[in-house]
Each structure stands twice: as structure tokens, then as C-alpha cells.
Amino acid sequence: MSRGFVKEDDQEEVPFVAPRADLPEGVTNYVTQIGMDALLSENENLIAERDNLEITNENEKRIATNHINAKLQLLNNRILSAKIVDLTTQPQDEVRFGALVSLKIGKDKKLQHYQIVGVDEADISKGKISFISPIARLLTDKKVGDTVVLKLAKEDRTFEVMNIEYPQ
Structure with missing residues (x-):
């Protein structure tokens, strides 16, 4: 259906996700092993939070899920680019x-x-x-x-x- 036929009140707000710590373009994402462990733990916690949302309103649940998914995307990009320094x-x-x-x-x-x-x-x-x-x-x-x-x-x-x- 065209967006022209949707009531203004039905449009969901795009959740704002704060960016992660600044890492300039082209700079290698070095981490310690402790830092990598913390990133992986944060990933597990966000997945658990998303999977255990106790919101009954479907619209609110979708917004909360989208917000967590956006945070997960930023986090996973950081994890994938990480280089552990021994x-x-x-x-x-x-x-x-x-x-x-x-x-x-x-x-x-x-x-x-x-x-x-x-x-x-x-x-x-x-x-x-x-x-x-x-x-x-x-x-x-x-x-x-x-x-x-x-x-x-x-x-x-x-x-x-x-x-x-x-x-x-």
C-alpha cells in the first residue's frame, strides 16, 4: 500500500541509536582480548534483551526490537573489524x-x-x-x-x- 494512504498517527518513529565510540575512517580497530570479550558479552546481552522483551503492544515491541537490532548492527560491525593485539x-x-x-x-x-x-x-x-x-x-x-x-x-x-x- 502506498504511504499516502497511511494515517499520520500510524507512522512509527525511527529509533535513534547513539553511535559507538569514534574510530576514524581507515584506522584499524585494535582491541585487547579483554576488550573483545566485553564486545562479545555486550552482543550476547543485547540478543538476550531482544529475545526476552516483555512488551505486549505489538507496535511498541516492533520499535524496541528495531532499536536493539540497530545497536546490534553497529556492535557487530565493530566486532567484525576488531583486531586483537597479543x-x-x-x-x-x-x-x-x-x-x-x-x-x-x-x-x-x-x-x-x-x-x-x-x-x-x-x-x-x-x-x-x-x-x-x-x-x-x-x-x-x-x-x-x-x-x-x-x-x-x-x-x-x-x-x-x-x-x-x-x-x-
Whole structure:
């Protein structure tokens, strides 16, 4: 039937799905094994959520299902493009993907600890920064004792690499 014969009230709203963490075009989607496990777990949870919807109104159920399916499509694209990095093969004395880096920032005596991870794993509240972030890019290939400077709008921030580890 032509859309011209459908009442306005019957038209369903297209669900908005927030995009996943930004991964620039052409950049490899590196992940740690923990990151891949989290993506696969998220996939299982979304499938279970979709399969167990307890909505009796068919229209609402269709909208909820479409929303979950859209999230699954974005997630599955990310999973399919993921490249797991084996942290045991990284040069243990250099900052690379997966490194847990202890940093002295400026004159602060307290060390800050950050792990360089994939874009979907990044969570600053857990000390995990994306490998495409400015600080991660500056730190890549550095060794203990090296210093880098991050130029900010109002100041320059100095980071000194104090320790490098690769969690297993």
C-alpha cells in the first residue's frame, strides 16, 4: 500500500541509536582480548534483551526490537573489524597498544596510571585511554625516563614515563 494512504498517527518513529565510540575512517580497530570479550558479552546481552522483551503492544515491541537490532548492527560491525593485539608480543620496554603506563604529570608527585586500549574499551574513570587519543599518540614508542609535552590551549602539560607494564 502506498504511504499516502497511511494515517499520520500510524507512522512509527525511527529509533535513534547513539553511535559507538569514534574510530576514524581507515584506522584499524585494535582491541585487547579483554576488550573483545566485553564486545562479545555486550552482543550476547543485547540478543538476550531482544529475545526476552516483555512488551505486549505489538507496535511498541516492533520499535524496541528495531532499536536493539540497530545497536546490534553497529556492535557487530565493530566486532567484525576488531583486531586483537597479543600483549605478550609487544616490546615490553616501549609504550605500545595495551601498555599500562605510570606517568608523572608536571610537578605532581603522585603518579597517574593509564592503559592504552581500543576505542570501545576506553574509560577514563577506569584509567583506560584510547590508542587514538592525543596523549596515547604522544606516548607511543616512548621508554621509561622519556618525557613528552602535550600542547593545550592555555598551557603545555609534561608527562614523564615512569613505568611500563603489559597486563596479562
